[in-house]
Amino acid sequence: MFDWNQAATALKDVGWTLAVIVALSAMLEVVLWVVLVKWRKARLALPIMLLAPAVIGLLVLYVYPLIWELNVSFTKMGIRNFVNPGILGLTSDPQIFVGLQNYINVFTQPVLKQTGFWQLFAQTIIWTMVNVFFHVVFGVLLAVMLNRRLRGRTVYRALLILPWAIPAFASLQIWRTEFNYQYGAVNQVLGLFGVTPVQWLSDPIANFAAMSITNIWLGVPFMMVITLGGLQSISSDYYEAAELDGASTYQSFRSITIPLLKPVLVPAVLLGTFLTFNNILVPFFINVNELETSDILVTALYRAAFQFSRYGFAAAFAFVIFAILMVFTIFYVRKTNALKGAYE
Amino acid sequence: MSGQIRAMTGAADARKALGVRRLITPPRRGEDSPVKRALIHVVLIITAIIVVFPVIRVFGTALRPGDNLLNPTLDIIPEGATLDAFYHVLFETNLPNWLFNSLVVTMGTAMVGLILAATSAYAFSRYKFRSRSLGLTFLFATQLIPGIMLLVPIYLLAVQLQLVATYQGLVIAYSVTAVPFSIWILKGYYDTVPIDLEEAALIDGCSEFQAFRKILLPLSLPALAIVFLFNFLAAWGEYFTARVLIGSSESLLTWTLGIQRFQAQFQTQWADLSASSIIVSVPIVILFVYVSKYLVSGLTLGGVKG
Numbered sequence: 001m002f003d004w005n006q007a008a009t010a011l012k013d014v015g016w017t018l019a020v021i022v023a024l025s026a027m028l029e030v031v032l033w034v035v036l037v038k039w040r041k042a043r044l045a046l047p048i049m050l051l052a053p054a055v056i057g058l059l060v061l062y063v064y065p066l067i068w069e070l071n072v073s074f075t076k077m078g079i080r081n082f083v084n085p086g087i088l089g090l091t092s093d094p095q096i097f098v099g100l101q102n103y104i105n106v107f108t109q110p111v112l113k114q115t116g117f118w119q120l121f122a123q124t125i126i127w128t129m130v131n132v133f134f135h136v137v138f139g140v141l142l143a144v145m146l147n148r149r150l151r152g153r154t155v156y157r158a159l160l161i162l163p164w165a166i167p168a169f170a171s172l173q174i175w176r177t178e179f180n181y182q183y184g185a186v187n188q189v190l191g192l193f194g195v196t197p198v199q200w201l202s203d204p205i206a207n208f209a210a211m212s213i214t215n216i217w218l219g220v221p222f223m224m225v226i227t228l229g230g231l232q233s234i235s236s237d238y239y240e241a242a243e244l245d246g247a248s249t250y251q252s253f254r255s256i257t258i259p260l261l262k263p264v265l266v267p268a269v270l271l272g273t274f275l276t277f278n279n280i281l282v283p284f285f286i287n288v289n290e291l292e293t294s295d296i297l298v299t300a301l302y303r304a305a306f307q308f309s310r311y312g313f314a315a316a317f318a319f320v321i322f323a324i325l326m327v328f329t330i331f332y333v334r335k336t337n338a339l340k341g342a343y344e
Numbered sequence: 345m346s347g348q349i350r351a352m353t354g355a356a357d358a359r360k361a362l363g364v365r366r367l368i369t370p371p372r373r374g375e376d377s378p379v380k381r382a383l384i385h386v387v388l389i390i391t392a393i394i395v396v397f398p399v400i401r402v403f404g405t406a407l408r409p410g411d412n413l414l415n416p417t418l419d420i421i422p423e424g425a426t427l428d429a430f431y432h433v434l435f436e437t438n439l440p441n442w443l444f445n446s447l448v449v450t451m452g453t454a455m456v457g458l459i460l461a462a463t464s465a466y467a468f469s470r471y472k473f474r475s476r477s478l479g480l481t482f483l484f485a486t487q488l489i490p491g492i493m494l495l496v497p498i499y500l501l502a503v504q505l506q507l508v509a510t511y512q513g514l515v516i517a518y519s520v521t522a523v524p525f526s527i528w529i530l531k532g533y534y535d536t537v538p539i540d541l542e543e544a545a546l547i548d549g550c551s552e553f554q555a556f557r558k559i560l561l562p563l564s565l566p567a568l569a570i571v572f573l574f575n576f577l578a579a580w581g582e583y584f585t586a587r588v589l590i591g592s593s594e595s596l597l598t599w600t601l602g603i604q605r606f607q608a609q610f611q612t613q614w615a616d617l618s619a620s621s622i623i624v625s626v627p628i629v630i631l632f633v634y635v636s637k638y639l640v641s642g643l644t645l646g647g648v649k650g
Contacts, residue, residue: 002440006595010445013511014452021456021519046552047467054464054523055479061520062486065497072497142391145384148376158633159392162399165632167581169600170621173607174402177614185401217395271487278490280584298490305496306588318493325488339484343477 025053073102073315081312102316111300111317115292121324124277124296127212131276134216136269139223144257146224147231157228164221172285175214176201179286186210204293211286211294215279223268230264231257266338270329277325297321406430406618429615430623439620441595442602446580449511449598453518454575460519461526462568466556468527469534470542480531486524492584494521499588509593517585522575529574533567534560573635580628599624 032052036045075081075096110116142160146153163171178184179200187197200210234257242252280298287294295303301321305314333339376384400420407425433439467473468480498517499508507513541563542555550558561568583600590596603624606617 001435001438002444003438006441007444009595010448010511014448014515017512017515018452018456044471044473046556047471047473050463050467050556054460054527057460058482058520058523061516062494062524063482065494065501066489068501069493069497072500077500142388145388148381148384150381150384150388156388156392159396160388161633162395162629165629166399166625167577167628169581169583170603170625171398173603173617174398174621177405177617178398178401185398189397217398274488278488280490280492298492301490301492301496302584305492306499311496311500314496318490318496321490322488322493325490326485329488343480 028052028056069315070319072312073319074099075312076102077312077315079309079311096312098312102313103320105313106317106320112292112295112303115295115300117320120295120297120300123208123293124298127208127283127296128273128276130212131215131219132269132272134212135219135223135272135276136265138216138220140227140261140265142220142224143227143231144253146228160224161221163218164225168218168281171218172214172281175210175217176285176288179210179288201288202291204291207287207289207291207294211283214286215276215282218282219272219276223272226264226268227261230261233264234260266336270332270336270338273328273332274325297324402618402621405614406622408615429619433616433620433623437616438597438602439599439623442597442599443624445596446598446600449514449518450576450579452515453522453579454572456515456519457522457526457575458568458572460523461530461571462561462564464523465527465530465534466560468531470539470556483524483528483531486521487528491521495585495588498585502589507589509590509596511590511596513589514586517589518579518582522578526571526575529571530564530567533564537563569635573631577628577632 029049029052032045032049036042036048042048076098077096081096107117111120146157146160150156178186181187181197181199181201184200186200191197198206200206238256238260239252242256247255277296278298279296280302283294283296283299284302287299298321301314301317304310304317404420404422406429407427408422409424409426409428468476495517498513502508502513502517507516537560541559545555545559546552581600582598586598586601590598591601599620603617603620606613606620
C-alpha cells in the first residue's frame, strides 16, 4: 500500500536538502559578485563564479573526507575503538594511533577471514582481464555487424542494448536465482545440451565463471554502443578505396577499421577497466555463499569496512587499492596517450 | 533578428560537426553478398536470444502461481499463469513507497549534478586559468577512486554528524559522486562546439554569461539530457551507499534495498522478486532505448575526438 505520510516525508527531506544547497550557492554567488565584479572588476569573474559552488562542494564533501580517511588509516579505529579522530582526523592519541601498522597488516595478515591481499589481487587481475577482453571482443564484433546494411538493425540494436538499459541491480537479483543448482534456468538450458548440472553457487571456479558470465552479459552493450559511434565516424571513402585496390573484408577491417577505432576504443578500454576493477555489485551478489575465492579487492574492502567494521584497516586497504589503480592508469595513459585532447 | 537566425543555422551546423548524429544512420557501404548477410543475421539472432532469454524468463517467473514456484521448468508461460505477484507487490507491500523514495532522491541528485556540472564545465572548456589542469586531473582521478573508498569516510563522518538514516546524507553522497563525471563529460562536449558562435554573440553585445546561457546551453541540450540520464540511472540503481547510510531505517528504503526484503533468509519469494524487477525496469528501459539514439560517441571520458 502507498503510504502518503512516508511519501510526504521523503519529499520534505529531499526538498529541504536541495533548498539548502541552492541557498548556500546563492549566498556564495552574491559574495563573489560583490567582490569580483563590483570591487575588483576581475577579468576571470565569470569562470570563478561558475566554478565556485562545485569546487567548494567537492573540496568539502569529496577531498576532505579522503584526507580524513588517510588519517584514519593510521589508527586502529573500529567498532570497538570508535574514538573520534577529530575534525582533521589527525591524532596521535596512543589509544588508537598505530602508525603504518595497518599498511603492514594489509600485506601480511588475512584481509578477509582467511584470504590475504595477494590472492585477492590475483583474483582481481583475472576478473578484470577476462571481463574487459570479452567486452571488447563481443562489443566490436556486434558493432561491426550492426554497422552494415541490414534489415531489422533497429530491432537488433534495441534488443542487444537491453542488458545495459535494465537496472543492473534488478538483473543481478534475477541472475543469482537463475544460477541455482536445482531450479535455475542456466543448469536447465545446459541440460538440454546434455551437460551435467554445475554447482554455480558453491564451487569456487564455477562461481567465478558465473560472475564473469553475468558481467560480460551486462557490459557488452556499452562497448558495442561506443564502438558503433566510432564506426560511424569512419568515412566510407577509405573502404571504397580499399575495395578498388582489391582488399578483402578482413584486410580492410585490419588496416582501416581497427586503427581508426583506436581513438574511441583506447579511452573506452580504460573506462571499462575502472568499471570492472571497481565493480562491486556483480561479485557481491552472484557470490551468494560468500566464497572468498570469488571476492575481488573492492568487495573485500566493503567487507573489511562494513561487515568486519575494521575502519582503520579498511582505510589503509582503500589507499593501497587506489595506488594500484593509479600506477596502472599512469602507465596506460603514458603508453597510449588516452587523454590527449582533454587538457587542451 | 539576424543574430537569431545566425544562431539557429549555427546550431544545425554545429550539431552536424559534433557528431551528435543519431546512431542509426543508413550505412553508406555497398551491399553484402546474400550468404554473408544470412550469416550476420544468424549470429545476431543467436546473440539476441542469449541476451533476451533471461529477460523473458523473468516474465515467466513473475506469472507463476504461488504453488508452482519451485518447479524446474523452462516454459515461458507457466501453467496457471496469474498476475497475483504483480497485485501483491503493488498493493500489499511497500514497493510503491520504495519506488517513490528512489524517484525523489534520484531526481534531486540528478538535478544538483546537472546544474553544478553544466556551469563548471563551461569554465573548464572556455577559460585558461591557473590550477586548471590540476582540476582536470582531479576530475579524472575521481573516476578511478572505488566508490567504497569514499563511502568509508562518508559513513564515519555521517555517523558523527548524525546524518545516518536521513536523506540529507544520501543526497549529498550521490551528488558528490555525480558531479565530477558530469563535468568531465560536459567539458568534453563543450570543447567540440565551435567557439565562433559565442564570439559572434559577444560582438553583438551579449555578456559572457549570456553567450553561455543563450548560445552554448541550447546547443548542448542533447549532452545535458545524456548527463541527466546517466546521473539518474546511477542513483536509481545504487545499492551500497544506500544500504550503509539508510539501510537501518525501514521507512526510508529505496527500491534496491526494498526488494532485497523479498530474498528472505530461507525462502526467496521468486515471483514477487521477478514482478518487482519488471515494474522497476520497464519505465527505465523504455526511456533508455528511446534516448540511446542520441548517445554521443564522445561519451568515453570526453577526451575522444574521432
